[in-house]
Every structure is written in structure tokens, then in C-alpha cells.
Amino acid sequence: xxGVTQSPTHLIKTRGxxxxxxxxxxxxxxxxxxxxxxxxxxxxxxxxxYREEENGRGNFPPRFSGLQFPNYSSxxxxxxxxxxxxxxxxxxxxxxxxxxxxEQFFGPGTRLTVL
Amino acid sequence: xxKVTQAQTExxxxxxxDVTLDCVYETRDTTYYLFWYKQPPSGELVFLIRRNSFxxxxxxxxxxxxxxxxxxxxxxxxxxxxxxxxxxxxxCALSGSNDYKLSFGAGTTVTVRA
Numbered sequence: 001x002x003g004v005t006q007s008p009t010h011l012i013k014t015r016g017x018x019x020x021x022x023x024x025x026x027x028x029x030x031x032x033x034x035x036x037x038x039x040x041x042x043x044x045x046x047x048x049x050y051r052e053e054e055n056g057r058g059n060f061p062p063r064f065s066g067l068q069f070p071n072y073s074s075x076x077x078x079x080x081x082x083x084x085x086x087x088x089x090x091x092x093x094x095x096x097x098x099x100x101x102x103e104q105f106f107g108p109g110t111r112l113t114v115l
Numbered sequence: 116x117x118k119v120t121q122a123q124t125e126x127x128x129x130x131x132x133d134v135t136l137d138c139v140y141e142t143r144d145t146t147y148y149l150f151w152y153k154q155p156p157s158g159e160l161v162f163l164i165r166r167n168s169f170x171x172x173x174x175x176x177x178x179x180x181x182x183x184x185x186x187x188x189x190x191x192x193x194x195x196x197x198x199x200x201x202x203x204x205x206x207c208a209l210s211g212s213n214d215y216k217l218s219f220g221a222g223t224t225v226t227v228r229a
Contacts, residue, residue: 002159028222035218041158042119042206042219056216092217100212102146103168105171 002026004093004107011112013081021076021110025093031055032074033104034066037088049074050096078112086114117142117209122219136192136223138207144168146212149183149190154184154222155203166190175213197227 003026013019021055031050035043045058046108063079065087072093078085089109118141128134142148151163163222165175166183174181178198194201203222208217 003161016190030138031215033218042208043217045216045218048215058216077200089159092160094215096215100146100215101165101210102215103150103162103165104217105162106152108157108159 001094002105004005004105005089006089006091006107008110009108010025010111010113012115014106014115015081015083017081018077018079019081019112021078021089021091021112023074023093023107024104025074025077025091029093029095030069030072031094031102032072033092033094034074035075035090035091035092035111036060036085036114037109038084039087042080043090046076081114083114086112088112117144117147117218119207119209119210119220121207121223123223124221125224125226126227129179129224130199131196133229134197134207134214134225136194136207137141137226138190138192138220140188140190140207142209144211148212149188149211150180150208150210150217151181151192152206152219153203154206160206163192164172172197174228182207194225196211199227199229202227 033048034046037043047057088109094102153161204222207220
């Protein structure tokens, strides 16, 4: 196990609703990244947080937002849910390396279903 | 932009056979990092290996081995003497030196039959 935890495990929402997903990073890690994994596809980068600030964002609309807290845990918020938001949402924690290429350790994911 | 291609969608083998997973990448960075992750049915991505672009030395770790060739932009992964527990989806991923995100391939589903 990586020590990265996510909650909830599963979630069912209806179109138009809002959702908050939570992630606790591995002890000693200061960076959290979020990924969306649609069924049968590879994970897609949503954004990354380092020391409570967004540090890079993928090709996702502004209704995807996040937070990182002083203890390095993080939240992913999605507003105005759409059917295509149904996916496995993965959180990964890492210890930032200025050279890049830090190993990212993933949590078990939150399975979101939008009806 | 970073791109990772895993041409094999699915591979099915009988236990004890060797399995080689192909990964081809594209990047304009001179310094970059390559990764392999395993995703069992439980869903959690498990880190297997990281290689930087300056280290082309191939590695063997137990039943796993990796073949990194910059000349062909490939980073292939081999499971020797496969076991049923190796059944999973395997992802190749890439990140640049100033780009902390991972760019994943589409994954290869490996099924090992007893």
C-alpha cells in the first residue's frame, strides 16, 4: 500500500450536481496530483498542487477545481456535473524534485458515476 | 507535448510464458523520465520503475526487466515466467524535466491463464 487514501470509494450523482473528492497524501509528501481515468483509458492529468498552490493544469474546464491544505491533503471539486465526468478519479502524492520526474504514488481512487 | 503509445491493447498468455509490453514515446525535452505502472483489478496504480533519459542501462528486478532505447524512443517491459497474479493493466508514462505531470499511454491488459 502507498499510504495515499481517498474518499469516498464510490459516488453516484446526477447531472448538474456538484461533488467533492478527498485525498490524504503519503507522510512526508508535499505534492498532490489528480487524474481522471475513463473506462478503458489511461489516466489523464487534471492538475497538481504544491504547497497549497496549483502547479500545472491539464485540459480540463474551470468547473474542475481543487484545494490543498497545510497538511498537504487535497480536495477535487467538480461543479455542474456532466455524464462524461463518470470516471475513476485518482489522487497521487509525491515529494517534489526540482529536477522533475518525482515518483508519484497513487491512491485507490474514487469511482464517480453521473446519471 | 508529450505522447506515449502502447500499441498492444491486450495480451493473453499461459502461465510461465514470457510477456513483453511495448512502449513508444514522443517528447521534445532532452531530460525526461519514463515510468511503468501496474493497475490490478482493484484499481490502484502501483509504481514499478522509473528511468531518466540519461540512464539507458537496462535493469532486471526479479521477474521484471526493462529495455530502454533512446534511438528508437522505446521503453519496453518484460515479465519472465508470468504468473496469474501478474494479470493487470500495465501503463507506460512519461514526464518532462519541467513538467511534473505524468502522460500515460492507453495501457495494455495482460491476462495470464493458469
